[in-house]
Amino acid sequence: MKIRTKLFIFIPIIVLLLNLVSFFIFESGKKVQESYNLMIDKIYIYKQISNETDKNLRFLSSYIIYQDSKNYKLLINHKEKLKHLKNKLMNQSVKKNNELIIENYYYTLNSFLEEEDSITNSLIQKNYSNYVEQYKEVEKIASFIKEDSQNLVDIELNTYYPIYNNVVKYTNSMNKLGVMLFIITTIMSIVFAIWLSRSIILPINKLIYMAKQIGKGNFEVGPFTTSTKDEVGILGEIFNEMMHNLKILMSKNLEIVEKDRLVKELELKALQSQINPHFLFNTLNVISKLAYIEGAEQTSDLTISTSNLLRYNLRKLDEAVTISDEILNAKEYFSIQKARFRDRVSFEINVDDECLEQLIPCLSIQPLLENAFIHGIEHMENDAVIGLEIKKSTDVITITVYDNGRGMTEEVKYSLLNTTNTLHEKRKSTGLGTINVFKRLELYYGKEDIVKIESKINEGTKIILTIPCSS
Numbered sequence: 001m002k003i004r005t006k007l008f009i010f011i012p013i014i015v016l017l018l019n020l021v022s023f024f025i026f027e028s029g030k031k032v033q034e035s036y037n038l039m040i041d042k043i044y045i046y047k048q049i050s051n052e053t054d055k056n057l058r059f060l061s062s063y064i065i066y067q068d069s070k071n072y073k074l075l076i077n078h079k080e081k082l083k084h085l086k087n088k089l090m091n092q093s094v095k096k097n098n099e100l101i102i103e104n105y106y107y108t109l110n111s112f113l114e115e116e117d118s119i120t121n122s123l124i125q126k127n128y129s130n131y132v133e134q135y136k137e138v139e140k141i142a143s144f145i146k147e148d149s150q151n152l153v154d155i156e157l158n159t160y161y162p163i164y165n166n167v168v169k170y171t172n173s174m175n176k177l178g179v180m181l182f183i184i185t186t187i188m189s190i191v192f193a194i195w196l197s198r199s200i201i202l203p204i205n206k207l208i209y210m211a212k213q214i215g216k217g218n219f220e221v222g223p224f225t226t227s228t229k230d231e232v233g234i235l236g237e238i239f240n241e242m243m244h245n246l247k248i249l250m251s252k253n254l255e256i257v258e259k260d261r262l263v264k265e266l267e268l269k270a271l272q273s274q275i276n277p278h279f280l281f282n283t284l285n286v287i288s289k290l291a292y293i294e295g296a297e298q299t300s301d302l303t304i305s306t307s308n309l310l311r312y313n314l315r316k317l318d319e320a321v322t323i324s325d326e327i328l329n330a331k332e333y334f335s336i337q338k339a340r341f342r343d344r345v346s347f348e349i350n351v352d353d354e355c356l357e358q359l360i361p362c363l364s365i366q367p368l369l370e371n372a373f374i375h376g377i378e379h380m381e382n383d384a385v386i387g388l389e390i391k392k393s394t395d396v397i398t399i400t401v402y403d404n405g406r407g408m409t410e411e412v413k414y415s416l417l418n419t420t421n422t423l424h425e426k427r428k429s430t431g432l433g434t435i436n437v438f439k440r441l442e443l444y445y446g447k448e449d450i451v452k453i454e455s456k457i458n459e460g461t462k463i464i465l466t467i468p469c470s471s
Contacts, residue, residue: 010192017185031170039160043153045089050149052082053112057142060116064135067123079116082109101155105148112141203232207239219247259443262436306336320444323390323397324356326365330388333366337373341384345377348387355390355397359470361444364437368401368463371434376405376461395469404460413453434463441465 059075086109089102115138122134203226213221223243224236327349334347369386377384389400408416416434438451445467455461 007196010196014185014189014192017181017188020181027174035160039156042092042156045085045092046149046152046156049082049085049089049109050146052078052085053142053145056082056112056116057138060119060135060138063120064123072120075116075120079113083113086110086113101148101152105145105152108141108144108148112138112145115141200232203236207232207236210239210243214243214246219243219250255443259440262440262443319362320359321362322356323351323358323360323399326360326362327351327356327388327390329363330365330369333369334386341373341377344380344382345373345384345386348385348389351388351390352392355392358397358467360467361440364441364465365399365401367434367437371463372401372403372405372461375408376403378405380405392469396466397469399465399467400462402460402462407455407457407459407461408453409457413455416453417451441467 055078056075059071059078063071063075086106090106115134119134119138203224206226207224210221210224223240226233226236331347331349337345338347365388369388372386377386384404386403387401389398389402391398391400416438441450442448447468450466452464452466453461454464
């Protein structure tokens with residue numbers, strides 16, 4: 001789940017819970033307030049009716065005594081207020097158990113107003129015979145109204161008291177529920193904050209640690225792993241891919257550095273062996289000519305072969321040569337060894353002509369022949385065979401150097417094939433080491449499966465090179 005999705009899901013949930021808490025508290029307070037307002041409105045109407053009744057009675061008395069227009073207007077004004085309160089009372093909702101009392105109260109108010117109208121009409125008409133009895137009746141009705149108002153106030157209080165208690169209980173329960181929801185939402189917020197921070201901060205800290213370690217050159221700290229599939233997980237996958245590519249790049253750079261170091265080391269060895277090469281070649285030519293003049297043709301040929309071999313070995317080792325050049329150099333080397341071993345050894349060559357122009361690193365075949373002479377057949381008194389076979393298939397060329405000598409153990413084979421071994425191992429060979437040849441071939445072709453060795457003790461050895469075909 002992405003971080004954005006987490007935020008869009010959990011934050012609205014927490015906000016919704018908090019809003020529910022606020023809504024419950026608001027609703028409970030609203031119900032209490034509505035009940036309270038309804039009760040107060042009714043009580044206030046009853047009190048207003050009682051007060052207006054007293055005022056009507058007082059202004060009626062003043063009008064009877066003074067019969068002036070001022071008191072009459074005041075009486076009419078308060079009479080209208082009383083009628084308005086009566087109508088307002090009738091618009092209020094009435095409970096079933098209060099219907100009869102309210103109805104009687106309403107009729108009493110009507111009676112009061114009717115009697116009051118009757119007195120004012122009698123006075124206006126100058127009929128003074130009945131208004132005294134009527135006024136007494138109005139006073140009696142007014143006292144009833146006051147008593148009924150007080151009774152209705154008491155009834156309202158008694159009626160709404162249980163309801164008010166229930167509302168208070170409901171409010172308390174809602175408040176408790178609100179507190180519980182508040183605690184739950186607080187805990188959920190804390191848990192969510194910790195979970196979100198751990199799902200983001202811990203992987204990022206791990207990435208920072210790995211980046212620091214890589215900056216120090218330690219590429220063995222990974223890979224980065226996380227159970228989430230959010231942006232941090234994607235960043236970790238990209239980081240792993242980058243670290244993998246960086247390892248490959250470093251490996252290639254190390255191979256290039258190793259190749260350069262190897263070439264320079266070989267050039268240094270060549271330079272160390274080339275003590276005034278022009279003087280040496282001139283000397284060998286003089287010896288060759290002198291031997292030829294004296295009739296020692298074999299000595300002359302051997303000297304020429306030695307000169308050619310030295311000249312070939314002193315060329316630039318980082319330049320590729322053709323297989324044809326390598327075969328000519330191998331023949332020169334075998335001519336020199338033939339003078340030493342004579343009829344004890346024979347040299348077999350089987351080469352496909354279409355392989356002759358294939359490019360190969362310089363000095364790739366002669367060191368293998370040298371190794372076969374020194375470690376394979378040197379101890380043999382007769383029937384020693386060293387062979388060179390070069391064949392081409394569809395897309396590869398196979399170069400095989402074989403002998404029928406003493407062979408080698410599995411430990412020696414492993415040592416030769418493990419090109420990470422030191423290249424400075426001292427051998428009896430005067431040329432390049434076999435491991436050196438294998439390493440240069442792997443670096444030149446960029447492959448690690450070029451060399452194969454088949455060998456058995458006292459049955460001989462085959463070194464098989466499989467190189468890509470360039471054409």
